[in-house]
Amino acid sequence: MGMQLSQEAVQKANEEYQVMLQSKEQSMLVDSIVTPFFLGMKNEGFSLVMSQSDCMILRPCPTCRGSYSGKYERDSQTYWGCPHCNEIVDD
Numbered sequence: 001m002g003m004q005l006s007q008e009a010v011q012k013a014n015e016e017y018q019v020m021l022q023s024k025e026q027s028m029l030v031d032s033i034v035t036p037f038f039l040g041m042k043n044e045g046f047s048l049v050m051s052q053s054d055c056m057i058l059r060p061c062p063t064c065r066g067s068y069s070g071k072y073e074r075d076s077q078t079y080w081g082c083p084h085c086n087e088i089v090d091d
C-alpha cells in the first residue's frame with residue numbers, strides 16, 4: 001500500500017529547503033530533489049534510518065528506477081520513500 005506526501009507537505013518542504021540553502025546549515029546530503037522530499041517526510045513524522053556508518057540507506061526505486069529511494073521509519077514501521085515518484089511504500 002503506497003502513500004504520498006500531500007501537495008501542502010511538498011510545498012512547505014520546498015520553502016524549508018530554500019531557507020536551508022541560504023543558512024548554509026548543510027549537515028546532510030543536499031540535493032534539489034532528495035532534500036525537499038526528506039524535509040517533507042520529516043514533517044510527516046518519518047525519520048531516516050541510518051546505516052552503521054551513519055549514512056542514509058538508499059536503494060534504486062522499483063517503480064521509477066531512480067536512485068535515492070531512502071529508508072525511513074515511523075511508529076516502528078519502516079518505509080521506502082522515493083523523491084522522484086513522491087511515493088512512500090512499506091518495507
Ligand SMILES: [Zn+2]
Pocket residue numbers: 061062063064065066069082083084085086087
Ligand atoms: Zn521512484
